[in-house]
Amino acid sequence: MPPPPGRREQRKAETRQAISDVATRLIIERGFEAVSMSEIADAAGVSRKTVFNYFASKEQLVFDRDDEARQLLREGMAARTSMTPLAAFQGLVRELLDTGHPLLRINAGAASFWKTVAQSTVLVAHARQLQALLTDDLAQLMAASARRPADDAEARLGASMLMASMVAAYEQGLRAMSFGGDPRQAMLPLIVRGAKGTLVALAGTPYTDPSARP
Template structure:
């Protein structure tokens, strides 16, 4: 859950940022990414292009407006987990709490088509994924007292970030997430014969 900004100025900045992101996504889904300019987004949000660039680094960032927050929450899931909770279990809980609502959002399929059909957005998503994996691996390493380039920590981070892709489209996405995290926590066992 996101904590709303405390002061009036922060609330106003957050509202402006959200209005820009909402306008951008609406236009991109209606017209296609390549047919919408930053000027179009600014006009739709009733702000200047300068204001758009105060809030977003570029056109691609308008599509992935919550990614910085997602990365921070991902790292926090590891660093702020309850005493006695393992890192894989903290990541399992985080994925279940954050990914499942996204997966069931009514615009998820449209959003996925937009990203998958736009090379710039697919590339941007790949760079974000790599950045998230590095940040998560560093947090895991810090938590267990390992070097930041520890291979096991990097592997756990990458595998955990792949769980949503593996669970997507399954009949029971929650059960799929649980299955993959059981594998991460306890190792692979051959599936029972059907």
């Protein structure tokens, strides 16, 4: 008999994660361009077709948490609709930092991962594409919260500033760890400064001022 739907989905998720883990290990060891999809399939003990059933490209094998990051942003903002969009984003970031969520956690594995990314123009481009998608998502979530059009320019400005500050903070955390410092403590000042800059840029708007909300 086939496994029940819940178990079937769990097995698919486990297979997907196992393939991604093997791919990431090989790519960190040898470099993105030096590893083929066939080699990844062989190392994972599955067929090449199976790999493509889960991942449309080799880039997606490396950045296997793209969808999770976008979903996390949507759910985190939706859970804080009583706050201004800026406060909601700050609350989400603080929660991820305090709980040590993998998407913001900085350790030796993360450092090796991002070093590999930096050595590949293809992976750098994919990382920037993800940043752009997250920025678009955040801008639309902010606009919806403020009951403004999805393409509102002020929402776009705020989202761009906040996401850029997060990228800068994460890079600073990686740099701090390489010198034996505390990544979290290195990240916090830039995150706070980014939020303060956004507060100034969007002063008097519903994105930062509850009294301005319709």
